[in-house]
């Protein structure tokens with residue numbers, strides 16, 4: 001089940017409040033993006049990695065990737081203003097032989113190679129999938145004045161992660177449709193859903209957090225220390 005992987009890393013990390021893109025921040029002696037790249041490259045099913053980045057970060061990212069001596073080809077693609085635009089640029093940059101793609105956030109540096117492989121294998125039997133975990137909190141739907149409207153049954157709620165996997169031709173069509181209709185979404189699975197295409201949940205990992213705030217960085221360090229013993 002060979003897959004190409006696109007890694008959106010073209011954000012600015014505004015919520016982290018650091019002096020640079022959060023994927024460049026140090027986590028136990030290596031930049032966040034280095035952990036992400038190593039996990040993706042170690043997955044047996046991954047044949048190619050495209051890192052989507054801001055032009056200004058590109059030289060730094062190229063140096064980081066080169067220093068890792070990864071066993072898979074890594075190429076760099078210019079990102080856009082939104083994550084949606086960044087992924088769209090990534091899809092255009094896939095080589096012609098790419099038929100199946102995993103999209104994985106650069107900021108999710110704790111996803112394991114096994115999770116990449118399980119998503120790639122699941123793509124054999126469905127055209128769209130999302131790694132996800134059961135929601136632990138009770139979720140409230142509120143109106144503009146923060147008045148609670150409803151409480152969805154927690155049993156039916158899953159927290160979406162990445163990797164998210166797709167048939168390349170179908171995901172390209174969904175992105176095109178998204179541009180034409182002006183849809184604004186926060187993940188690729190949402191575009192698939194809006195196009196009435198099926199998206200399957202693949203059990204994710206509780207430790208697969210998205211490093212978003214300084215607290216997330218502290219938790220990631222804790223998890224990684226435990227993992228490395």
Ligand code: CTP
Pocket residue numbers: 007008009010011012013014015016022023052079080081082083084086087105106107108210211212
């Ligand atoms: N991303 C991207 N292009 C953008 C915006 C985000 O490739 N224009 C990437 C980020 O680099 C990150 C992933 O999408 O790896 C998930 O986005 P998020 O966690 O929101 O990262 P940032 O947008 O960088 O953070 P913030 O929203 O706090 O500014």
Ligand code: MG
Pocket residue numbers: 011
């Ligand atoms: Mg963002």
